[in-house]
Amino acid sequence: MKIVVLLSVTTIFVVSCLATLAYASDPSPLQDFCVAVKDEDAAVFVNGKVCKNPDMVVAEDFFFPGLNKPGNTSNLVGSRVTPVNVNQIPGLNTLGISAVRIDYAPNGLNPPHTHPRATEILVVMEGTLYVGFVTSNPADPALKNKLFTKYLYPGDVFVFPEGLIHFQFNVGKTNAVAFAGLSSQNPGVITVANAVFGSDPKINPAVLTKAFQVEKNVIDYLQAQFWTDIN
Template sequence: MTMSGINLLFLAILAVFASLLADAYDPNPLQDFCVAVNDSDAAVLVNGKICKDPKTVTADDFYHSGLNKPGEIVSQYGSKVSLVFIDQLAGLNTLGISIVRIDFAVGGVNPPHSHPHASEILLCTEGTLYAGFISSNPSNPGDKNRLFAKILNPGDVFVFPKGLIHFQYNLGNDTAVAIASLNSQNPGVVTLSKAVFGSDPPVNPEALVKGFQLDIEVVRKLQSLTWIGNG
């Protein structure tokens, strides 16, 4: 056998072993449930949370109430996001799902943000919402990021792909409500204004002047404000 033939044979054998190893990996849960332990003393560095002893699990570990009640709107955004993520419902651990309720005052906005770990499907249940997301940077630097947006009425649904910047704005004359489901127990939230202008420690203002094409005094003013997330 020639050297090139030996190399091809070696690569073929390597590919077979790689496929066997891939088949041996099971990304799905290998037990009925893994209710999270919220005891900080029991914390370990894992991708998620460690499991409670199944013998001590009860129905309460899978139960959360209150999404029927309006959230108290106190933020400058005029909206309130009521989360049911892993920290609010331990039974979500390893299940890859979560849910939120969003309440909007008239003119309220859920500001531009992204979920690094999840896609989202949003159902408008009350009022009128303007909802949309922005595509990632196109391959041609001269092309613009695309906006995909719709006006939603009760019963309408809109989807936000994983990791993309999105928002909702109440453009109606009454309060509005939406329910959103996400395909992660901990979707993560990056509120753009808070992340960019409210980081600790602050981003060097000169970098933001260049990055946002703003005057230095505008950047310093924005960095002096109190920025919050919406959750």
Template sequence: MAAHFLFLALLALASSHAIASDPSQLQDFCVADLESNVLVNGFVCKDPKLAKAEDFFFSGLDKPRDTGNKLGSNVTQVNVNQIPGLNTLGISLARLDFAPYGVNPPHIHPRGTEILTVLEGTLHVGFVTSNNPNNQLFTKVLNKGDVFVFPQGLIHFQFNYGKTNAVAIAALSSQNPGVITIANAVFGAKPPISDYVLAKAFQLDKKTVDWLQAQFWMDNNN
């Protein structure tokens, strides 16, 4: 009886693991056909016989990006849209450039965990847990060579409080992790979220909400 119970427990554990993890690769690669009109969860594969080295290549991540905007930051994404060969491989990159006192505002990646490495300068970074139990803030000052992890789906930010430029590289556990910048999504939604809803949710007066919705909410992700 004990052996039978142990077998069932191990079977349930194995089944749970299989459901929770990504499926294994069924072929060497699946280069995304970005021109296809077929809609799937990701991209359809183009004929592997038509794949070429350029499908797995991106150039220029060494070049500084323009940070002369309201946020003082610029994020260069390198995901499946830039490298079609990333399709189905579950990984991507981004370069983050910061002017002095530049910020990458609070945002989430709905489909990927991020691991950030500072290459130059100093960054104040942090993420906030969900509201169960208590929206705890985990924060750290990172210097050159330091690494920090932002769990998938949690609100996080990076801020350069130094007097020199800062540069970081982020790796993400998705070919297309997505970005939802909180202020942009809440106050810049199109069509707009009801100002009554926002006033009630944020405990603000309606005029303040109307003013926030009238602002230009820029996107620093390229």
């Protein structure tokens, strides 16, 4: 009974947060809706996606099934993100919101990453997470980037401000599950290690050795790794 009540309360909470976040990032629509046309079917490029003919819109354009299904966490970092953005629900186009489900195996990590276009609000459903974010470069060069962290339990909520590097780590002995709302129809994700060491083509090692102040063999090792994409 407690689990059912928690699910109901958190569902209402997430929906309310998503409605509020709609005003935070993407531009407001000028019509009831603008259901997205698949990129390959669009004749022009816009900031977002081209609108489907309103006369052709159906209920399925606003629907996505399956967030009750656990994501596959059998990867190197032990987590999986199931996104629900404009690519999964075309009706989200111009509405400025999206959502994700995140599954974590024991010791599973959602690695440090940023969402360049969205603030994220996370609700823990199961398990215990250690979460945090790092501020941008301070105005005073004598100061360091500040880290904010918290241990979260079922029913707890945490916000990651737009564009800042953040992470979640399952510190419990059981699987963990969280849901999050994001203030963009397409928030984007830049996983720091993947982008820096797993780019194609590779960043010149001379750049990275100087940036990270390590020897070239360290950079060579990191660039040779398989960087897991969990999204």
